[in-house]
Amino acid sequence: MRRLVEDRARHLGFCGLRITRPDRVPHLPERLAHWLAEGAHGTMDWMEERADQRASPVALWPGVRSILVVAMSYRPEEDPLALVARRGHGAIAAYAQRRDYHEVLKGKLKELGGYLSAKADARVKVFCDTAPVMEKALAEAAGLGWQGKHTVLISREAGNWLLLGAIYTSAEFEPDAPGVDRCGSCRACLDICPTDALPAPYRLDARRCISYLTIEHQGPIPAAFRTAIGNRVFGCDDCLAICPWNKFARQAAETRLSARDDLAAPDLRTLAALDEAGFRTFFAGTPVKRTGRDRFLRNVLIAVGNSTEPGLASSAVARLADASPLVRGMAVWACGRLLDGDALRDLHRRFGADEADGHVREEWAFALTAGREGTRSPSAPHHETGAQT
Incomplete structure (x- = not known):
């Protein structure tokens, strides 16, 4: 079953798929609570409104048994740092120079989730930055990479240029090993x-x-x-x-x-x-x-x-x-x-x-x-x- 899902994910343009379980992120509640208590989220009040569901996949959906995390690359052709010196031009983040990823990933996630649901006779819910889901923490737990010192996910294969989506499912899958922090002494x-x-x-x-x-x-x-x-x-x-x-x-x-x-x-x-x-x-x-x-x-x-x-x-x-x-x-x-x-x-x-x-x-x-x-x-x-x- 997993191979079928991975093949379909590649066909849809995802560059990676890994699997974790909802109990593989036990540190999330404490880390999120500390960050919110510091006020480091600024005026993003939506981070607080459903913090319990953000910190616990089971709180968001009690039926979840496995979490599939997928990634799509948006690696820029040119070095974004070079544009910062061109003061007569505007610098737009690389991900935003493309079609809105919410639309692109959500459609592909729905297709992949529907495929999984039909093949495994399981329930699914798909998320792409539109629900209280900590995609980066889940991606690290699933082994897609690790959260670097800048808190963004880093992949050995795709670098920093990844868009993430998650599929919660009632199907049981063997989880992958979590990502290993490879930042070392670099700052x-x-x-x-x-x-x-x-x-x-x-x-x-x-x-x-x-x-x-x-x-x-x-x-x-x-x-x-x-x-x-x-x-x-x-x-x-x-x-x-x-x-x-x-x-x-x-x-x-x-x-x-x-x-x-x-x-x-x-x-x-x-x-x-x-x-x-x-x-x-x-x-x-x-x-x-x-x-x-x-x-x-x-x-x-x-x-x-x-x-x-x-x-x-x-x-x-x-x-x-x-x-x-x-x-x-x-x-x-x-x-x-x-x-x-x-x-x-x-x-x-x-x-x-x-x-x-x-x-x-x-x-x-x-x-x-x-x-x-x-x-x-x-x-x-x-x-x-x-x-x-």
Whole structure:
């Protein structure tokens, strides 16, 4: 039976399948509770809402007897770190340059689960980042790899570039041996993090993580992190890309999710000009669309401000009258980084004198008094600066 399921998984494009049992992750409740108690999940309240089910597969579904964990590679063709130096272009995380993995994996998981159900006469439930399931911990328990010091799963065959899904089933399978930690003394992922979101090995403070700040965080990004974000407009691949295990990733092209060429290094001018309709059209079918235009433009304008290219200032000026206060505020910050005092005062007279939003007014006050030298805005929420714990 297992061989049949593995063959079908390969046919569907999965590069790995391993099996564990719900009792093979006894450490999960304690680890999750500690992480939540620290507040390291930031504003991701959904991590708390069903924490008992997240920490225990049986709590989510009492009928589960075996858990099949599958992986699909999204190994990028180019080194993501090279794009960080191209300040006139936006850096989008490698996984988001592709069709939304929720849609791709969920469909394939349903097909594989249906096949398993029919062949084994068993019940199944499939999960792909849409339920309280700790896929990375389960993948390590199943032997697909190990959670590295950056907390992401690392595979000896596919490196860091894996998307994961899980199939809970009532069928009984012999479990695989768990993954073995092979990070050794390496700390490359910790040292490269631009915002010190990895205060210690195997610990992630999401409140400092660029992926969290540019994707999950709802409001203005605290000014303490804006310069470090650089040109990363959606997510961050630094801790993944630096990992030396990537040199062993050798998945064939046909087993990877293919990327869109126009998302590899989009021009910041093009991104900053997107209205709602343009945003939805340009990012149709990708994970970026789920973040929404306003939050994405917030990120783009931070990248514009970090570009140090005065020619991009017009892209920020064009957003000073945007309907979204979130966008206007970041446009002000970008102008403050790229323009001199006389130009800022003129813009304030035109766009800021009658500003109704309190946050945007604070951004104007900061830009006019601190200009290019400032690194902290009075509006930055102190509780979200993410103290290392």
